[in-house]
Amino acid sequence: MPKVGMEPIRRDALVKATIAEIGRVGSLDVTVAEIARSAGMSPALAHHYFGGKEQIFLAAMRHVLRALHRQVAVRLRAARGDNGRRHHARLVALIRTNFDDENYTPAVIAAWLNFYVLAQTSVEANRLLRVYHGRLLSNLRHDLRPIVGGRAEALAVRLGALIDGVYLRQALGDQALDGKSASALVIAALDAGIAEANVRPE
Amino acid sequence: MPKVGMEPIRRDALVKATIAEIGRVGSLDVTVAEIARSAGMSPALAHHYFGGKEQIFLAAMRHVLRALHRQVAVRLRAARGDNGRRHHARLVALIRTNFDDENYTPAVIAAWLNFYVLAQTSVEANRLLRVYHGRLLSNLRHDLRPIVGGRAEALAVRLGALIDGVYLRQALGDQALDGKSASALVIAALDAGIAEANVRPE
């Protein structure tokens, strides 16, 4: 029962199915046929809309990255804090967003891991991940500077790497490190960095 | 000209070729033929020695893990430090080993990343990575306890995740973060954790 205006619906379904399937099998060795079936359509249609397997993967990456970006923007805007605590509140909000229920899903985590692998091969995937990293660092730096001054850069890099490290660890799926604990872990590192800066000023 | 006693030599060549090839293409999509050719033998022989592709991968993982383990042991034993600084010296040695010239190679980094992917599928790979994590945490914990007491566990987890995060970041290959900077980054986090513990005791 073909209808008009299906394209955005189909594309969206495919993107979501892609993330789900990558999460399910844990690697990029997902067939287009599986993705398409999971999205309720034929493989041919998937190709028709995206042009190829890598395009589908890239669209899935963009979806995840865009979603995270949007949520971060919303949360940052909503972050409140008395006096000088506002920057700290924004940092906490930023960290928590990375580990909230929407982004810190098994499927999304597995997808992340595989996007890193894809970035070894695909220049576009590489570019996308770098954009993500750039944004993350920029956000961290922006709110760290008023708090720790010249140590902002180093601390931003440390926290950025830590976030990814926690994701990576979660990809192993062993220990139960839920979103709350994960963000607590990173926030603790944030506070340690701030505390140290106060103790030993530059 | 087939010779006797070639097995260990062949196996070793295959393992090294596997790491090199995974590093070269940046994914597990390496053909057995490529690995075998790179190791100077026929695909059939590679099969004969390892029994299958996954076995080859697992052998490569074990090789990387074992090498790291050995070096850590050596370095820890060699670590010296006056008085209470001995534990700190051991921690620094542990961290530096993870980022020395032998382990922090592009090929090895790429292999690591892909071992995480493999661990999503292969139970044995998963087990191996957990063993690695366990050892790392255990090592960290052991030398952190005398320094930060009850905060050892949390700090160990934090540093462990940070190490992986730095590796992951390096897999993107963008910014020049050499081994020295990488270990400095993690050591800074270590010191921040210690400093915080001293400022705000439990």
Added chain:
Amino acid sequence: MPKVGMEPIRRDALVKATIAEIGRVGSLDVTVAEIARSAGMSPALAHHYFGGKEQIFLAAMRHVLRALHRQVAVRLRAARGDNGRRHHARLVALIRTNFDDENYTPAVIAAWLNFYVLAQTSVEANRLLRVYHGRLLSNLRHDLRPIVGGRAEALAVRLGALIDGVYLRQALGDQALDGKSASALVIAALDAGIAEANVRPE
């Protein structure tokens, strides 16, 4: 904005686009979608009008054959010549028509070649080409007989094959053999045949 009476226009556009596309890619491996797009409509509409891909090809063949046929008729009627030279003039006109600017185009030449291929598969295409051959031979024979008598048949076959051979050679696209040279080549063969007949009568 669908209009009435579009059918003949659409069909014509498709036929011309077919010839152009076959010429462009040099084979029958042209997709219906390409032809339709080149003709400014959807593949579905192309199908609607012709019923299938082979029908489109056949229509293109008929178009080329009919065009050639018409032009030959016109030129033959226009051919003048004093006394016994009239038949010779008609033969020359016939040959020249095959190599004039309208028929001796890269696209048409490539199409011709591929029509021969199509004729290996499609009975209708085969029939069409035979009709063309029949007409060509008949035309040649008709004006050769008054000149070379009993040798007309053999000479007609020879000239007919030669014309096709020149087309085939041109399909390779290498040497610059323009229409003028091509017809000169065939006319020279015609004159040679006539000269021989005069020298050694049957």
Added chain:
Amino acid sequence: MPKVGMEPIRRDALVKATIAEIGRVGSLDVTVAEIARSAGMSPALAHHYFGGKEQIFLAAMRHVLRALHRQVAVRLRAARGDNGRRHHARLVALIRTNFDDENYTPAVIAAWLNFYVLAQTSVEANRLLRVYHGRLLSNLRHDLRPIVGGRAEALAVRLGALIDGVYLRQALGDQALDGKSASALVIAALDAGIAEANVRPE
């Protein structure tokens, strides 16, 4: 029952099967699977030995061209003729070789036609056909010059095109023009060209 030294045997079988299959279906739309099956092996093996479909086609072309080339060489060397008739005898031998039982087969004729189509797409196929044409013209020219002098070039081109034209005509498969008649047709054109040269010297 795998054996050693199969490669040349397999390659040869594939080449022959390719020609046969192209002849059978009358176009290049032959699947590698069909060719392989017809040659008694799996499609994978065909790919293994040739690397791809086009390579298989090109190998088939080379085979046909090489075979023709060899036979021509042999026949030319064997051609005898009293006095000035030797060149004529060589020309006749050359023409006859093109239409003997080995080269003027339905399958080979169909293959020829399709090689022309392939030459529209594949540079290598194009090159091969040009080499063939170059040799044919060169051979014709060489033995025509002593007979018709300055008219050798034009006559060579004419005869070359005529040979191809006869092949093309035969590809239609209609009229029964056996090898003997075909070569007689071309030889008649040769003689006509010679006769004309004698009647009207340059």
Added chain:
DNA sequence: AATGAATGAGCCTTCATTCAT
């Protein structure tokens, strides 16, 4: 000990064709 030979299985991709609107 070592390998050339061989294949089954599977995947990405293309495309003619159909259909509801």
Added chain:
DNA sequence: AATGAATGAAGGCTCATTCAT
């Protein structure tokens, strides 16, 4: 009149794996 939507079928190609030698 016209098209976007959709797919079944098929083809080229790859590759891990097996086997006889």
